[in-house]
Amino acid sequence: MILLKNRFPQISVTSCLTKKLYLSLGNKLIIRNIQNKQKSVPEPRGQLIDPKTFLERCGRGCGELADKFRDWEHLFTASSYEMKSEMGIPTRKRRWILDWTEHYRNGVNPYNIPIPQIYFSYRIPSFFNIINFIN
The missing domain is CATH 1.10.150 (DNA polymerase; domain 1)
Incomplete structure (x- = not known):
């Protein structure tokens, strides 16, 4: 489970097929897909x-x-x-x-x-x- 700052909810990554990278930049949450389709x-x-x-x-x-x-x-x-x-x-x-x-x-x-x-x-x-x- 990835814990982000208090202003963001908790996000869990459980899928082994999809890996996601969560970055916190200021007030924005950027989600990038790293999977190979x-x-x-x-x-x-x-x-x-x-x-x-x-x-x-x-x-x-x-x-x-x-x-x-x-x-x-x-x-x-x-x-x-x-x-x-x-x-x-x-x-x-x-x-x-x-x-x-x-x-x-x-x-x-x-x-x-x-x-x-x-x-x-x-x-x-x-x-x-x-x-x-x-x-």
Whole structure:
């Protein structure tokens, strides 16, 4: 049982599934959930029936990482830490895959979004450099 200051009622945490952290800041009581929710695994839709086709549709070279995922369920339940430590997937691709799995859960089929080109403009020489160049 966690006892807080007198102005707050006693709060007991008995659920082993939900861990809550109670902090007292001034007159406010902030409750934060620390539990890890089970990620939902959506059913394959249309032509997306395995991790290889899903990752190829995501683009940005993710198709070559398809052999690192065992099956459809593993693709949608793998955490960022697992992708980093056990599979060795680099950060940008890992974030890209996690973003697209979340979009797919929300009903958006993956499509290739190319990396935007960055154009650099050349620095215009200063007035003093032009004078030195002429002389």
